[in-house]
Amino acid sequence: MTSVQDDEQTKSVPETIAATRILPVVVLENASAAPDLAAALTAGGLRAIEVTFRTAAAAEAIRLMAERPDLLVGAGTVLTPAQVDQAADAGAKFVVSPGFSPAVVRHCQERGLPVFPGAATATEIQMALDAGLETVKFxxxxxxxxxxxxxxLAAPFRSVRFIPTGGVNTGNLADYLGVPAVLAVGGTWMVAPALLAAGQWDEVxxxxxxxxxxARPA
Known part of the structure; x- marks a missing residue:
């Protein structure tokens, strides 16, 4: 089994995410399901996962998944510096936030965590660039x-790479990944809440x- 830690010696976190171009966005209600979910995702060929801080189980789920050397685990829906600390202490290797928070970005940088803030406008993209970031969540x-x-947005911001999330599915996946500025897409269809609740790991x-x-042909 290839170690993500080993890979990171030669690859950046964005490059690891870009290896499969799919970043599953997970909402786990029960952390005990985290090991089975991690195994199901890696069996399907994924290398990275975003576990959202939308439930109380997030930090423990990150901790359990981060034990796998073949999976790069990040924290999503991070809204505060305190959540950055929770994520980092649990073993998260990157942070994703829905919007641009200078406080969250600054704290991630202080802790040495790559951060992909949400950016929906040219102004927010320029804020990200000012902070030294070139990969944003859309x-x-x-x-x-x-x-x-x-x-x-990519036309004037030629160095910026986007991770579009929200409404991405099998029907429009190729359209998004066909845009050169798109690093990867965030998606939930392979980790739908009903599948996780039922423990349908083979379907995942x-x-x-x-x-x-x-994603490969795109």
Whole structure:
């Protein structure tokens, strides 16, 4: 089994995420399901996961998943510096936030954690660049104009890479990944709450493998 820690000696966190171009966005109600979910996702070919701080189980789920050397585990929906500390202490290797918070970005940088803040406008992208960041989350992608909006924003910001999340699915996956500025897409269809609640790990693996295969030609 290839170690993500070993990979990070030669690859940055964005490059590891870009290896499969899919970043599952997970909402776990019960941390005890984390090991099975991690196993299902890696069996489907994924290398990275975003565990959101939308539930009380997030930190423990991150801790359990981070024990796997073949999975890069990050924390999502991080809204405060305190949550940055929780994520880092649990073993998260990167942080994602829905919007641009100078306090969150600064604290991530102080702790040496790569951070991908949400940026929906040219102003927010310039704020990210001012903070030394060149990879941002574009959220909620479909509601903000989807592929067309990303292309428009990418034109003046040629160094910026986007991780569109929100409304991305198997039907529009290729359209998003066909944009050169898109690093990867965030998605939930392979980790839908109903699948996780029912413990349908084989189905998670099947959907994950199909997503990874669909992303490859793009």
């Amino acid at each position: 959220f909620p992608a479909e509601q903000l104009g989807g592929v067309g909006m990303i292309k428009a 693996t099947r959907l994950t493998a199909a997503a990874v295969a669909a």
